[in-house]
Each structure stands twice: as structure tokens, then as C-alpha cells.
Amino acid sequence: GAVVSQHPSWVICKSGTSVKIECRSLDFQATTMFWYRQFPKQSLMLMATSNEGSKATYEQGVEKDKFLINHASLTLSTLTVTSAHPEDSSFYICSPRGGTGLGEQYFGPGTRLTVT
Amino acid sequence: QQQVKQSPQSLIVQKGGISIINCAYENTAFDYFPWYQQFPGKGPALLIAIRPDVSEKKEGRFTISFNKSAKQFSLHIMDSQPGDSATYFCAAISFSGGYNKLIFGAGTRLAVHP
Numbered sequence: 001g002a003v004v005s006q007h008p009s010w011v012i013c014k015s016g017t018s019v020k021i022e023c024r025s026l027d028f029q030a031t032t033m034f035w036y037r038q039f040p041k042q043s044l045m046l047m048a049t050s051n052e053g054s055k056a057t058y059e060q061g062v063e064k065d066k067f068l069i070n071h072a073s074l075t076l077s078t079l080t081v082t083s084a085h086p087e088d089s090s091f092y093i094c095s096p097r098g099g100t101g102l103g104e105q106y107f108g109p110g111t112r113l114t115v116t
Numbered sequence: 117q118q119q120v121k122q123s124p125q126s127l128i129v130q131k132g133g134i135s136i137i138n139c140a141y142e143n144t145a146f147d148y149f150p151w152y153q154q155f156p157g158k159g160p161a162l163l164i165a166i167r168p169d170v171s172e173k174k175e176g177r178f179t180i181s182f183n184k185s186a187k188q189f190s191l192h193i194m195d196s197q198p199g200d201s202a203t204y205f206c207a208a209i210s211f212s213g214g215y216n217k218l219i220f221g222a223g224t225r226l227a228v229h230p
């Protein structure tokens with residue numbers, strides 16, 4: 001499978017601050033990037049979808065001004081959680097998809113965000 | 117109609133036994149059904165996947181059985197090992213139907229006891 005990295009792997013921040021999470025697809029070009037959020041013992045919830053060079057499309061109920069997504073290149077996407085609050089504490093997972101065939105969607109190792 | 121229902125929520129199996137996880141869907145436009153394995157604190161990893169024109173796919177100890185008419189598919193883990201203890205998610209996606217995004221089941225927490 002493809003190699004996907006996320007940085008940082010875990011982060012603790014204070015309420016009201018912003019946190020940026022980077023996702024890199026190291027050995028393939030991610031034409032589409034999906035960002036998921038996962039609460040403990042729950043399934044993955046899709047937050048937004050972005051195509052390289054385009055604005056992200058957010059799922060219903062996800063605040064686009066709070067979760068800023070940038071997909072400036074085929075190998076890098078970032079998620080910025082602005083003005084974080086304790087309820088934003090979660091496991092954030094990026095998932096790049098290449099454009100070479102069906103089902104080639106991979107997942108990053110995830111970033112654990114804790115807002116105090 | 118976009119949901120994928122997964123059961124059981126949790127499963128305990130003895131080492132060497134067979135683990136079976138079931139999923140059901142409604143949307144007949146789904147055309148790809150992957151299974152993901154997730155260990156605590158890690159991202160999901162693709163385990164095995166199937167397309168609806170095939171009734172069974174086997175990779176090592178992992179087998180997907182697919183019943184198109186019943187709109188159900190299942191994951192069988194043969195000779196289950198303690199290292200298989202993880203959360204398993206079934207998923208479905210329609211590449212041809214417009215909503216080109218994975219729909220995940222709720223997950224099954226598998227514990228394999230030695």
C-alpha cells in the first residue's frame with residue numbers, strides 16, 4: 001500500500017488556539033484528499049473532501065470556517081482547527097485517493113488532538 | 117439509503133477459531149466494498165475488498181463473501197490469532213453513482229483470546 005504520513009501524531013493545545021495538521025502522501029499523487037474525524041469507539045466521520053488546487057467541500061454540520069483545509073499540491077494537504085475547543089478533541093485522519101484506479105484510497109496514521 | 121449496517125458491535129473468539137463480521141447495505145449503486153482493520157491509535161488499513169460481480173474473494177486467512185441479491189457481505193477470518201485483535205470496519209462506495217465517498221459501518225471490535 002501507499003505511504004501516508006501525518007504530523008504531528010499527537011498534539012495538546014489550549015482552548016482558543018489553532019492547530020495545523022499536515023498530511024503527506026509520500027509515494028503517490030493524491031488527486032483527492034478526505035479528512036475524517038473519529039471519536040473513541042466510533043466509526044470514521046467524513047468532514048470534508050478536497051481536490052488539489054480547489055476549495056474543500058464540507059459535509060453537513062462541519063463548520064468550514066473552523067476546519068480550514070488546504071490541498072495545495074498532490075502530495076500535501078493541511079487541516080487547521082481554528083479557535084479549538086475541548087469538544088474538538090478527537091482523532092483526525094487524512095485519506096488521500098489517487099486517480100489511477102478504483103479503490104486506491106489510503107489512510108494516514110492519524111493525529112490525536114486534545115484541547116484543554 | 118447511504119447507510120452500511122455492521123454487526124456484531126463486538127466479538128470474542130478463541131485462538132484458532134473463525135471470526136465472522138456481517139454488513140448490509142441498501143444502495144444498489146454501491147460498486148466497491150472494502151474492509152479496513154484499525155489498531156488502537158492508528159489509522160485504518162485496507163484489508164481486503166470486493167466488487168459486486170464476484171461472490172467470494174480470499175486473501176490468506178481473510179475471505180469476503182458477497183451476496184448481491186441479499187445486499188449483504190461478510191468478512192471471515194480463519195484461524196484467528198491474538199494479533200488479529202483490532203476494530204474492523206466494512207465500507208461501501210459508489211464510483212459510478214455520484215456520491216464518490218466511502219460509507220463506513222459502525223465497526224466491530226474483535227478480541228482473539230489465546
